[in-house]
Amino acid sequence: MVVWERPEPPERPAPAPLSRERIVRAAIRLADADGLEAVSLRKVAAALDAGPMRLYGYIATKEELLDLMVDAVYAEMKPVGDGWRAVLRSLAETTRRAVHRHEWLADLIGGRPALGPNALARGEAVVAGMGDVGVDRVMPVVDAVQAYAIGAVRREITERRAERATGMDKQQWQVSFGPYLQRTFATGCYPALATVIRDAAHFDADETFRMGLDFLLDGIAAHLGR
Template sequence: MLVWERPEPPDRPTPAPLSRELIVGAAIRLADADGLDAVSLRKVAAVLDVGPMRLYGYLATKEELLDLMVDAVHAEVRPTGHDWRTVLLSLAHATRQAVHRHEWLADLLGGRPQLGPNTLACGDAVLAGMAGVDLDTVVPAVAAVNAYVIGAVRREITERRAERASGLDKDEWQTTHGPYLKRIFADGHYPALANLVHNGPHLNADHTFEAGLALVLDGIATRVRGRSA
């Protein structure tokens, strides 16, 4: 039986109250502060001031805890819209915002079972907003947007972590590595890259995300028009 279906143990207010909601909340706070490596059943139990064995009445493994954490954060992802494009835009933005609030989510998106109540509610809202589009288009369209968003936010979080680790912001990174690139491009071996660096748009993370998402949605629009013609 999946964790979503198993009943919780009877309430025991002493020595300390406990529930799946309290356990997941403590785990999320640990992960928000110090990443997924900071999450263990022992550490969660310590935060809640209970013995680790008490947690096993509410979940069987750390993997179940991770599933519960991902689903809990999906309560923050509430896609809205009355047509396919606005609901997919809403899904993309809400997912990205949730990842920015909870960096660890970038490490788990796409790799966990999407069976919890909040995750299912999110998927149902997306499909409801896409009513009228044939399912042969809906399925790959939602998959394409999810794949784009997961890839984009993972890149953003990876770059954010690398910046913190190096201690260099974007301007400092360019100052440090710019002379190297100038020397490399000066020999003429990478003309296309040199042209991009010198003449291409230099977008920030928000603009990069929006531009890529627009390309994905424009491709979906072409499919939608073709199927309805």
């Protein structure tokens, strides 16, 4: 029986009351503060002032705990909108915002089955909002937008982590590596790339995300209009 269907143990008098919801909230707080490496059943139990063995009555493994954490965050992703394009834009934007709030989610989202009640409710809202998009096209279209959102926000989180690890923001990185790139491009081996780096507009993360999403939605609209 999967964890979402397994009943919780009966309540017993104890110094610290427990429930799966309390356990998951505590695990999310630890992960938000210090990353997934800070999450273990032992550490969650300590945060709840409970013995680790008590948690095993509610959650059998760390993998179950991670599944529950991911599903809890799916409750924060509630796509809305009138028509398939608005719903898909909301799907992408709410996904991105959730990962920015919970950086650890970048390591899990898309890599685990989205079968919990919050994930299923989100999926139902998206599919129901797709309007007259043919049933055979609904999931490929939704998957394309989800893949774009996850890939884009993972790149953003990777850059954020790199800034923390190196102590350099994007401007400092450009100053550091600028001379190397100038020497490399001066060889004439990469003329197209040099032109883009030198002459193209450089957008921030928000603008880049919106533009890429517009390109994708425009392509979907063209395909659906055939």
